Amino acid sequence: MQVCQTNQQVSDLVSTWRxxxxxxxxxxxxxxxxxxxxxxxxxxxxxxxxxxVSIFVNPTQFxxxxxxxQYPNTLKEDLKQLEAxxxxxxxxxxxxxxxPDGFSTNIKAGHLAEGLCGEKRPGYFDGVVQIVHRLFExxxxxxxxxxxxxxxxxxxxxxxxxxxxxxxxxxxxxxxREADGLAMSTRNQYLSAKERTEAAHLYRILVQLKQDxxxxxxxxxxxxxxxxxxxxxxxxxxxxxxxxxTLSATTDNTTKIAILCAVFLGSTRLIDNIIFHPKQTT
Ligand code: PAF
Numbered sequence: 001m002q003v004c005q006t007n008q009q010v011s012d013l014v015s016t017w018r019x020x021x022x023x024x025x026x027x028x029x030x031x032x033x034x035x036x037x038x039x040x041x042x043x044x045x046x047x048x049x050x051x052x053v054s055i056f057v058n059p060t061q062f063x064x065x066x067x068x069x070q071y072p073n074t075l076k077e078d079l080k081q082l083e084a085x086x087x088x089x090x091x092x093x094x095x096x097x098x099x100p101d102g103f104s105t106n107i108k109a110g111h112l113a114e115g116l117c118g119e120k121r122p123g124y125f126d127g128v129v130q131i132v133h134r135l136f137e138x139x140x141x142x143x144x145x146x147x148x149x150x151x152x153x154x155x156x157x158x159x160x161x162x163x164x165x166x167x168x169x170x171x172x173x174x175x176x177r178e179a180d181g182l183a184m185s186t187r188n189q190y191l192s193a194k195e196r197t198e199a200a201h202l203y204r205i206l207v208q209l210k211q212d213x214x215x216x217x218x219x220x221x222x223x224x225x226x227x228x229x230x231x232x233x234x235x236x237x238x239x240x241x242x243x244x245x246t247l248s249a250t251t252d253n254t255t256k257i258a259i260l261c262a263v264f265l266g267s268t269r270l271i272d273n274i275i276f277h278p279k280q281t282t
Contacts, residue, residue: 002089007138010091014139022049026141031055032072032186033081036176040145041085043173047143050088054135061127072186107133110159112247116152116260120237128153129160144168149175149183151273183272190268199265201233202272206259210274234263244275
């Protein structure tokens, strides 16, 4: 496994693979790797000859009062896990590599970034598309894989790739959950033992909401029920039931529904979602 710290090293590495006729799948991360990330890597391995993983905690996607300073740094452990998975390359740039003095490329997130996390975390998706575009430019992968837990991020990145006509195929991987249903996240390690037990209610309530939507309750009344249940355990940041393709209100033409939710448990923000097909009426 080659570990590259500079843009030059990583683009040279990918060039040697290209010369050898190898295809390249890319998994961007911010480190703090858990089973969810490793499942992205497993999927990447099935999609291409060589897999490259980046580890960079991107400052431009954190708001002023967010957890940039305390974001877990587990680089040594992360590298061990990636080595065990026989990843071909890891890119661990510093901020100077990603944003050299005078860096001025201005990539903006499209309209899919407007609501939900985009509304609650102003500037967040602009930061995400900025770094993902930058990494794509340096690495030029054939394929890149993102987790479905960040469902809005996935759509925003697909929109960016389409609008900038980047020749990169974007794939997603299912959410990996703990035994009690909590979606795996690097931020789960912020939870106290008591909060960790409480956190399991989130997925349980979203599953109930899905059942309510499928059993022909109106979306509004199903959401109201779920909000009441959530409020017993969490401070709700948002809860929405939307068309999963457009992130706007569902219509008779909706083919995929997204339940999307963000809550606070103490100072930790958890997000989760369920994507499903509406009930067939015929
Ligand atoms: O999902 C993440 O971990 C980050 O938003 C990403 C895609 C690595 C960009 O920093």
